[in-house]
Amino acid sequence: MAAPVNIPRSPFLIWLNITITVVVAGIGFIMGFVQGLEVQLVILYTIISSIALLWGLNYLALIFEAHRDQLGETEKEVVHDPAVGPVHLWRGNRVLILAIAGLLILYLVLVATISEFRTISNLITFLILEAILVFAFKVSKAFVYNRSAFTGLTILVAIIVISSFTIEGFVSGVNIKSILVFAAFLGIACVGQTLVALLGGLDLSIPFLIGSSNIGLLYLIELGVPSWLAVIIVIVIGGAIGFLNGILSYKVQGQALVLTLGMGFAVSGSTQILTSIGSVFKGNVFGTVPDWLRNLAAMNGETFGLSFPPIIVIWGAISVVMIVGLRRTAYGRYIYALGGNRKPARLQNISEFRYWTLAYIISGVFSTVTGALLLGWSGGGFIGVGEPYLFMTLAAVVIGGTSLLGGYGGYGFTVIGVLVLQVLTSFLIGIGLEYEWQKFIFGLLIVPMVALYGRLPHIRTQI
């Protein structure tokens, strides 16, 4: 890396770089003419893009070599000759090369078959995707501890770049505001899930609590309870349910998933029964939401005169408190200690029961808060409002990089996961895909994203 001239030593790599650059520049050149741009513009774009590409590839090739040199130094006794050549390159980067080739073939096939696909923006999208692959595989190796966060951020930036190219008005204020508002809902709902996951548990009662607090709050307000008191009552009840979740699942930690699911059913069923008593509309609650609650979360809400709803600020504050709290305070460190390994933590006099229950209480509280905020956003009570959060909270936590086995991760990661999910949602809506396609794509995304950083060791190494 410290070489004065940044050119890879291996002639193979140099030739590879030049070939790729020429091929890609050629594609761009031809595409430019096909699209009917002006000749000067086409030439200018081609030159700029080929220089940028050559520089980028060169940089990556250097990283390859540096990485291999390190390997060669540490294993000098075993590796007799750090051979330079295609075989070596293939061995070290099998998966990467296969992935890049697969993407290239896919792109070429699409270009060859669909004539509308031949646009500059699609070419750029393709190049960015290839760059992400290289980046995710090669550069993120430098980050030992925050690899998932780094990968997540890369993907986030890439999605934003791609969408701003392909979708009109993606970077407009309205769209960013809506992304942030939805991200805030998901983010607040994820607070508890992150904490619980850090301890190695799962909380599936979150969506049911969101739905229940949504209709329960409106029901209380309709009964004539002052709205601030109603919110407090609902939050306290949420905490109590979380407490119940915690103490009941403490002995069956392996089955916390099922227990919280059962609690969720029970809570959601009983709330609906309570709110339907004496009501004509079974299960649905109608009423007017107080203005302050509406202003808190609605899209046209205002924060001190600025035209964005306060929920974004609230989420930001919660994130800061959570991130700092988990990193800097003893409470936060104890949670990591317990999640990593119970036994040594117990020997240090950290009460497992206390933190386990506490995590579930926080989860219950923030679920109900989300439900209340969603009431402000939608303006009407509906039990099914929590439904998407059943798997979205899990997906956000997992994509962010918090391990479901406990002990690794943090709320900062979850924030990245939430943003990735919401920006991706916005992108998919922008290119005209329906809700079901979004679900499908999220599903397919989770495995490769987790595979980038969350792989378990082989059984051989665990004995």
Added chain:
Amino acid sequence: MATDVNPTRASFDRIFLLVPIVLFFVLLTVAVIRAPSLISMSGLGSATIVAAPLILATYALMAVAIAGRGTVDLAVGPLLGFINVIIIKLNGLDLITSPFGVFILALGIGVLYQVLFALIILLVRIQPIIVSLSGFLALSGINLVILPRPSGLAPDWMMSWGLGETIFSPVLLILILATGGWLLFTLTPFYRHLRLMGHDERAAYASGVRINLVRIGAHCFAGIFIGLAAITYTSLISSGDPTQGTTYTLTAVTALVLGGVSLAGGRGGVTGSLLGALSLFLIGYILATFNFGGIQGFVTELSYGVILVLSLLLTVLIPFIARYIKYIPPFATFVVLTTIFASTMLHIKTRDDFQPTYTGTVVVEKQSSTDISPATRDALRYLLLPSMMADREDAWQFNTLQRMVASSIIGLIMITFVFRFIVVEAQSLRLGPLLYGVICTLILLLFWTFSSRSDAGKHPSEQHIVVQKTWLEPPWPHP
């Protein structure tokens, strides 16, 4: 199966069957008292058809749960819906309509998906729960793409399956084959390897079990079960539904836990899963017989939740209970409860036969029908009927002393028999021949009762259809 070295350990595992067994019989008795028409050819027939997809989905979950690593296949419901939608779609296009083709298709998709699942777990090495989450989202999305709303028709030959006029439908055959197949599988060394791997994967690896192969095998079983579940589900609704299948995930997980299968791996079986799924079905059935009006679905949801939590907590308590009463064999309990249940059922079924012979109580009945509440009248009919035998000319005439002596002798014999039986069976690993005999006799008795009653098939339909429909509506909202 080889003799277990430590029989107490084996019965310790079996102890977990106690909860589902007791729960099942309590629910069954309540169900029969609430809706006696359950015990008829058509009643049992439609119950089988409604419960079959849930039972098979629970089997699928069980097969992978035993394999360990906390494998709960959340995608079981969407996969079921996926196969259903594909069958309907291909049938609509006249591509695959023959029974053979549909079976190959359903089982093939199930097995393919599960093998892919296993390969991702093994090669990519990420947690199974994440893979299944991914499968859940992807499949429930693509289902809606393939079939945006419930529509389509099942293949012609399948249409008659869902009628539920008789018990002996092809659905029952599928259920029996699936259950029997798993029971046969438990005799193989492969199954022992599977359980070993579920209990302790590292130990299995260290002792030379080819864990990759075993895991793929377990997933193949799950795939077959899901394929069968999808076929029975298609025959139940006779159409395609992209979203309804999704609700089976949560229901089947609940059934799995009710059945005493450990989500941590290594413990579980087809008996527990069957009882768990049936219990869940019965809860829905019983609740459907009460008229809650608009809040029906909420009550069902509430009771699912409460029962799920309670049964999980019971599972925690069982090791403590088992320390003190290790001599309660689950299978013997099963037989004893079957007997009690069968007698309750016979009583309920036959009580109307003797109606015309009332002489002494007829007046009371007439009065009561006007001014006492229906509940009390029901109680009178169920519990306080005088012995019919006493009125007959040719019946044996006992005086009080004779009756007391006779009943105490019969009681003593019964108690001795039951206790001997329990002690003998306490340490057994599986059902003994005697138990099989008793169960077969009971089942034969049941059928004899039905066939001897001319009006068995007469009042079937309406209640069943109502019950079936209500049960099908998911107790929780879905997108």
